[in-house]
Amino acid sequence: MSDRSKLRGRDVVSTSVVGLRSRRGRTLLTALGIAIGIASMVAVVGISSSSKAALLAQLDTLGTNLLQVEAASGGLSIEPLPIDAEPMIRRIDTVEAASAVIDTEIEVRRNAHDDTVVGIGTLGATPEFFETLKATVVVGRPLDDGLQSLPVAVLGDVAAIRLGISDLAGGPTISLGGQDFVVVGILDELPLNPDLSRKVIIGDEAAVALFGIAPNPTSIYVRITPEEMTDTRPLLAPTANPARPAKVEVSRPSDLLEARAEVDQNLQNLLLALGGVALLVGGVGIANVMVISVLERRGEIGLRRALGATRGHIRSQFVLEAALLSGLGGVLGILLGSAITIIYARRQSWVVDLPPEALLSGIGAAVVIGMLAGFYPAAKAARLDPALAVSGGTG
Amino acid sequence: MTAVLTLEDVHRIYPGSPPVKALVGVDLTVEAGQMVAVVGPSGSGKSTLLNIMGTLDRPTEGRLLIEGTDTSKLSDRRLSGLRSKRLGFVFQSFHLIETLTALDNVATGLLYRGTSGRQRRAMAQAALEKVGLGDRLHTRPTKLSGGQRQRVAIARAIVAEPSLILADEPTGNLDTATGDGIVALLEQLNADGATIVVITHDPDLAARLPRQIEVRDGAIRTRAGEHRALENEHRTVEGGADR
Numbered sequence: 001m002s003d004r005s006k007l008r009g010r011d012v013v014s015t016s017v018v019g020l021r022s023r024r025g026r027t028l029l030t031a032l033g034i035a036i037g038i039a040s041m042v043a044v045v046g047i048s049s050s051s052k053a054a055l056l057a058q059l060d061t062l063g064t065n066l067l068q069v070e071a072a073s074g075g076l077s078i079e080p081l082p083i084d085a086e087p088m089i090r091r092i093d094t095v096e097a098a099s100a101v102i103d104t105e106i107e108v109r110r111n112a113h114d115d116t117v118v119g120i121g122t123l124g125a126t127p128e129f130f131e132t133l134k135a136t137v138v139v140g141r142p143l144d145d146g147l148q149s150l151p152v153a154v155l156g157d158v159a160a161i162r163l164g165i166s167d168l169a170g171g172p173t174i175s176l177g178g179q180d181f182v183v184v185g186i187l188d189e190l191p192l193n194p195d196l197s198r199k200v201i202i203g204d205e206a207a208v209a210l211f212g213i214a215p216n217p218t219s220i221y222v223r224i225t226p227e228e229m230t231d232t233r234p235l236l237a238p239t240a241n242p243a244r245p246a247k248v249e250v251s252r253p254s255d256l257l258e259a260r261a262e263v264d265q266n267l268q269n270l271l272l273a274l275g276g277v278a279l280l281v282g283g284v285g286i287a288n289v290m291v292i293s294v295l296e297r298r299g300e301i302g303l304r305r306a307l308g309a310t311r312g313h314i315r316s317q318f319v320l321e322a323a324l325l326s327g328l329g330g331v332l333g334i335l336l337g338s339a340i341t342i343i344y345a346r347r348q349s350w351v352v353d354l355p356p357e358a359l360l361s362g363i364g365a366a367v368v369i370g371m372l373a374g375f376y377p378a379a380k381a382a383r384l385d386p387a388l389a390v391s392g393g394t395g
Numbered sequence: 396m397t398a399v400l401t402l403e404d405v406h407r408i409y410p411g412s413p414p415v416k417a418l419v420g421v422d423l424t425v426e427a428g429q430m431v432a433v434v435g436p437s438g439s440g441k442s443t444l445l446n447i448m449g450t451l452d453r454p455t456e457g458r459l460l461i462e463g464t465d466t467s468k469l470s471d472r473r474l475s476g477l478r479s480k481r482l483g484f485v486f487q488s489f490h491l492i493e494t495l496t497a498l499d500n501v502a503t504g505l506l507y508r509g510t511s512g513r514q515r516r517a518m519a520q521a522a523l524e525k526v527g528l529g530d531r532l533h534t535r536p537t538k539l540s541g542g543q544r545q546r547v548a549i550a551r552a553i554v555a556e557p558s559l560i561l562a563d564e565p566t567g568n569l570d571t572a573t574g575d576g577i578v579a580l581l582e583q584l585n586a587d588g589a590t591i592v593v594i595t596h597d598p599d600l601a602a603r604l605p606r607q608i609e610v611r612d613g614a615i616r617t618r619a620g621e622h623r624a625l626e627n628e629h630r631t632v633e634g635g636a637d638r
Binding site for chain 1: 442443446449451452464469471472473475476477478479480481482484486488490492493494495503504506507508509511512551563
């Protein structure tokens with residue numbers, strides 16, 4: 001007859017479950033520590049990833065194929081772009097649309113007698129401006145060829161608010177550099193080019209003709225066939241200013257938006273670390289409770305030893321109990337963290353994005369912490385002298 | 396007859412200053428089918444003796460043989476296995492798991508033998524019927540009387556059909572009438588062939604059993620004058636009684 005103890009795998013699990021079930025209140029409270037840690041980590045990951053998903057979805061609709069060509073800043077003098085830079089760029093096959101704009105210093109007032117509205121500038125733009133930037137008006141109309149040379153203006157959304165104009169009822173006018181301009185439209189928000197929100201846009205011809213502004217463009221916005229981005233981008237500087245390509249700067253406005261999605265990373269790491277601390281505290285809590293539990297359950301441990309449990313069986317029972325306890329906390333934490341993420345994302349009208357790997361690693365982390373927390377108490381339980389344990393220590 | 400249990404010159408000394416000599420040279424043989432009372436006042440060493448017989452404790456010196464197997468050199472795993480297959484325990488304080496039903500408590504007696512859950516339950520039911528609790532299978536210990544709890548514990552001890560049942564003060568937590576019922580049950584099991592050792596401090600209980608072994612100051616002395624005829628056939632060796 002073979003005299004080895006045997007414990008079936010599923011019986012190891014059910015034995016541990018019995019241990020937890022017999023102390024429901026304590027089990028829940030102990031699991032709560034882990035749940036809070038996991039919940040905060042899941043929420044941090046879920047919220048930031050939902051926010052990023054929302055941002056990327058926005059980028060997707062805005063397109064990442066818009067480039068901005070500018071005279072390079074830096075150095076003592078800024079070399080302005082040549083007047084024919086925009087027509088030259090437009091000649092490149094892969095350019096879908098391009099628009100030159102002239103940043104002017106024309107002062108903006110509500111009316112001729114009012115003070116200058118600080119922080120709002122005037123921009124002279126070619127008619128392709130709206131198409132190139134996919135800029136739409138919330139009210140009124142964009143500028144077109146017919147309006148180019150007339151004293152009419154389209155307001156950026158912020159500029160409109162600052163000028164106190166919210167609709168076009170009664171044909172509102174503003175005063176630009178002492179001349180009255182009729183407002184014909186108000187722009188929608190431009191997430192890729194937030195600087196344009198603070199501009200009053202007039203025709204480039206009007207800017208040159210009515211204010212004597214130099215016709216050199218300050219910036220050229222270029223929309224490129226998406227697949228040809230990498231090939232086309234290097235062509236822009238030499239095309240815009242063949243004599244001095246180094247004096248031209250090409251940037252992609254969507255990069256800024258994308259960078260904003262990444263900036264949160266530091267904060268996210270900090271919050272994750274805080275969640276990790278909560279998790280560690282939860283783990284210590286589990287270790288504490290398990291140590292107490294082992295002391296209280298000496299009789300049970302002695303009994304199991306008498307029934308044939310080896311030290312290894314006792315150890316695995318308690319390690320597994322701790323792991324299950326912590327895993328339960330992990331599940332609770334994931335539910336809680338997901339709920340927080342969903343509620344928060346809904347409020348921001350974001351798409352909810354809960355990365356499955358974050359959820360899985362949440363459970364995994366909980367189980368690992370639980371096992372680590374269980375090792376010491378389990379070793380204590382396994383080392384108990386069975387003779388003392390069955391008799392309750394009275395020897 | 397086969398010796399179920401043999402103690403050869405067993406000493407158990409607990410280290411300390413001064414060291415406690417709980418057992419000093421015990422020789423004892425229990426044959427299959429016997430029912431033995433180990434009696435003695437508290438502090439006599441009978442609990443130590445029980446722990447050593449149950450392999451829960453190891454002798455400092457001397458040997459313990461269970462059905463001829465020398466336990467002194469067995470690993471924890473083998474020793475545990477030996478307990479799971481050949482020994483059954485009944486404790487004064489029952490040691491039932493409160494969240495489990497009577498059936499599951501008894502089935503625990505087979506847990507560490509690797510028996511399947513289905514078979515454990517079937518055998519547990521049979522054992523409970525044997526102790527007269529066939530109608531209490533799904534009752535939790537908290538809903539049972541003391542006597543019923545001890546019956547559940549006895550069912551757990553016999554469910555694996557061990558070679559030896561060790562009962563430590565099985566009536567210690569029970570009133571006289573209930574205790575008598577438990578002793579009657581043990582006698583019944585013995586009549587059916589079980590080998591049983593009962594540890595008790597109660598001389599009246601011991602007197603009811605066919606063979607008595609008295610422990611005093613860590614050694615055994617047979618009780619003169621109270622032996623039944625059967626008793627004389629068995630070899631009961633005294634060891635260092637007057638030390």
